[in-house]
Amino acid sequence: MSLYILPKERLPGFVDNLRAGFRVVGPVRTETGFAFDTIHSADELALDYPTTILPPKKYLLPQRETLFTFHTGTSEQGARQIDVQPAFEDVQPTVILGVHTCDMHGIMLYDKVFTEGYRDEHYIARREQTYIVGIECLRPCDEASFCKDMGTLTAPPVYDLHMTAVDGMYLIDTGTEKGERLLLSNVEVHLATTEDIRRLSQTLSAKWPHFRHRLKMTKDQIPSLMTINYGSNIWDTLGERCLACGSCTNVCPTCFCFDVQDEMDLNMSEGQRSRIWDSCQLHEFALVAGGHNFRGSKASRVRHRMMRKGKYIQQVHSLTGCTGCGRCQRACLVDITIPGTLNALYDEMQIDLNPATGA
């Protein structure tokens, strides 16, 4: 694909042109931080945002969404009839601007989860009309992020366009043909020169030292670390602290579990089936008919989340289950963190494996 130059002063014009044909969403300043929201004018866009509470996943899998409506009635022969009408809420041409590289890794996982095997038509309908415009992270969001450890500091092949701020311009990489068309038809850009590409490489190399490692092990060691520690005591310690509030999973860019509910309208003959984000950290998640709960203790649920992030997702989808975005750490009120947990497990292993202690 090609590399284009967009002078920064042309960004507002680009956004305005996009707004004519798309819902444009991007990071905006809120009272207390930043959030992805619809952009009404380019000056709302805060592309240098550190992070948001919810990742942009909410535009691909909304917190609540109606899947279909139904109408119950009686046929002429007297048989009970149910007509089902698929619903597609919030499906509209959308450009998500300013997606961090970690969140792009999250979207790449979503694409796999919702399109391979069972094809989720609601997700696909929304995804097909969505353009992802990434922004290169040149400094860490804050102390909570550990993207460098998780290998999510570079953009995965999920973007339509990817922007890197270099001096007074954005260098824009086109990831897809439709992304290139989107760029060329909405703003005047020119192809990057060899000198521009040299400056881009310089910027990209210069950013790495700003990001620190937080994990004591490499990313590749995490799945086996999780396997070995399935029976660790750490889960009881964490379970005792856990508030079972589900904040960690709701803010996670790789969590995708949902609950499905039916609701009737007041006329008692029509209704809708909807889905809402669910969380494996909540008591009811693994409760089944008959009253048995497969993960009744908080300890078993905390472990399950860590296993999902560190091992299961990687095993099933061959993609990282944790993007190192740090959102769960920022959301947790009792300081349960992925790096803290993994490092504690790793430390225990070091002691066990040390021949001097006779293990």
Next chain:
Amino acid sequence: MPPKPKIAFFDFTSCEGCQLTVVDALQTHLGLLDLVEIVQFREAMSERGEDYQIAFIEGSCTRESDEARLRAIRAQAAVVIALGACAHLGGVNSMKNRWPIENVQTYVYGKHGRERYESYPARPISAVIEVDYAIPGCPIDRLEFIRFVQKLLQGRKPKLPDYPLCVECKLAENACLNKLGQPCLGPVTLAGCDAVCPSYGDGCEACRGFAPEANFAHMREILQGHGLSEVEIDAQFTMFNAYQLKAMGANAPLSTGAGNGSRRRTADAEKLPSSTFAAPKET
């Protein structure tokens, strides 16, 4: 068409705000009146039918003479629903349970209060009669009320969230008040209100009751981190849930014990400032 189920509303010790919310809900969801027949609703109509099948009861039980009326409602109704925090939990009325009832009567009604006004510790109606369901909240959420009635009429078990409020705050993408240094009981409180208070910047006060897995020890630590004293944390915990906490006995997550509130106040009852609601000074 089968006959419409007959429903009735009753009130005990409460502000009647939940019944007002029902009136409000009926204005926006008139269709509900096609599905049920309201035969008694003092807040909204003069008729008083006694042949109801479904009874909604607002308010807590705070005096002995309430009990017979509650039992009569239970004897008539096939389904009894506690409407709102007072009926469901005891609610704000149960704050008084932390002090000896004699002191409370004197404090509220003046020195002859004990002779003139009957009162005993506030209890949820489930402490007196069997209750089938509760619609929590202070006041109730009107959409939840509508959904509840719909489910009931479909013959399905109305289901309320059993997880903490934080879930709804995250879905709304609210900034966490506890993270911002503002006390919020969301982590230990049942969801279902769509996090209405935190969404407007007010910390949760647990009017829907505590979540089954409420982690009180760590909730206290979080509140201590905001600079709240032990007595202030106890006050937060007991605003709506004094009855539940007292029922926990020695296990209650309170620093001062569930029963004795502030010792100073109990000892110096006579020196208390007169309450806004106190009877005029008797001479």
